[in-house]
Amino acid sequence: MIGERITYRTADGVRIPGTWRHAFIRNGDCYFLTDLFIYADGLINCWDLVTLEEFQEKLRSGWVATSLPDGAEASAHDLAGWKFSEPRTWLTPDLLVAEIRDTIDQLNGRPDSTGRCLAAVDTFLADRTEENRAAARAAFLAIPVSLRRYALGDMDQKDWPLRVLVAGPGGRTYMPHDQRITQESYDNAVAYFEDRARWIAKRSMRVPADGPVTPHAPAVQLYQSCTDKPEAAPGKRGLRNDYPAPIVIGEVSYPSVAHAYWALSVTQPEVRAAIVTAETAYSARKLAAGAPRRAGWEHARTAVMTSLLRAKFDQHPELAEILLATDDATLIYDDMDSGFWGDNAGRGRNWTGRLLELVRSELHARRAGLSGL
Known part of the structure; x- marks a missing residue:
């Protein structure tokens, strides 16, 4: 999820949008807390600008670290240094790569794994065959496990309706503690998605009080x-x-406006008069630059x-x-x-x-x- 973490780099005069996320880089015997910069063209800066395939090699070599050994030294450059004690990490190399692939899709305005899953769910709800359910389930499981709870944008239900829907009555979800899906739970999940579809349709038809949204004119x-x-x-x-x-x-x-602005900015009447008669706006600015300004100007x-x-x-x-x-x-x-x-x-x-x-x-x-x- 990009949120407000927006940056860019310039390549051959073209502005490439990007974002960043925290990561540990192992350089020698020390683990450095730093940022990975991810760009829309698929390049990743991990102290070196690399392709996604090259980044995966950095993960395999341990240069980008997703596991942290107990007692290892760590540094946040000039901010702090410490040693790990019983560290716990949630990322794996595969999970990190999957999240980065999603990020690249988002930077390009393409459907990410969540978008592809929701499209497959819509297909299933329109035609409820087991083949379509299997496709929706595969698309759901393709969402990085760290992001599945956010797929519906519902922090009350999280991904529960999705888990139930793609598992089907009598099926099991990917969560080991979930019980087999009952018909009642499945019916509730279907009702959830039907309500959700009505809400989305109603929202898309709503005209803002200040008028319809129109594209910005070019700058x-x-x-x-x-x-x-x-x-x-x-x-x-x-x-x-x-x-x-x-x-x-x-x-x-x-x-000109510039003459008036510079004349009104100074305190000395004689300088003000000279600015008014200056041949160019540049000359007016130059005269004002050497004169005292009005208080609070x-x-x-x-x-x-x-x-x-x-x-x-x-x-x-x-x-x-x-x-x-x-x-x-x-x-x-x-x-x-x-x-x-x-x-x-x-x-x-x-x-x-x-x-x-x-x-x-x-x-x-x-x-x-x-x-x-």
Whole structure:
């Protein structure tokens, strides 16, 4: 189960999604607690990037350890060191490989062993032949034993209805302590799956209160640009703060949002005046960089920028249309000089992009007659 353990690696410029899980690696006489990184293309990093077949060899050699000898030394690198005393482990090499195969299926959006089992169960319930029951039972037993209890996503019943259904009346489950399945238990299991099917069908037909779920529009990248003069058709360059779209704030006309932002950030009137008349947004930024900031500017700057963006798109309807045309896309704003305002290849906070999305929503609300609420 991947949960929120999401990572990736880059191969030939392609982002390969992955996840990780804990494991022990035996290097020399010491067992190191570390992470196995598992990727969608089937490669596994166990201190070395290997295929699944090569990983199985690592298991056979004991490099990846699923059994831990009493008294062996262990280490969590620079965190801690200890010796095992009466260690107990639950994994076997075969079980670990089976879980990793499931993980690779999940990373690729394919049915894993649980998905294949539930599909076989649906086939059996639609046509209850012993052949179909045997296929469902084989699919169920193909789920790693450590994951079977989670197959139904029901932490009250766990896998009990599955065990009963695939065993059939008079049959035995894979659990040695289970009694032979009675007709009553079997009928209850069938009723469970019938109720489950109705619940799933009802859930799939339910329309969320906020409207049907729609795919995300492709993200829009607002790349760094150097546009010094207004253009007849600026395209997405017109959404950038340094695009020369004059805005009036109070009684002052600023050549661009960037000019206004930097002018309002400084305390000295003479520097502010110089920023207003700077030839480019880059020059305005440079002037502001050497001047004292207003007190508390870092806490107020997002509110200021929001006001400036609202003014820009109110005063330039043609640019507002360009912003509205981005639909509901995530707006990714590049800013080489700021990890606060720019996304910068995922390392920044992308506040400009986020505020543009906010203003876009306000424009849509106004168009829908909802702006006065």
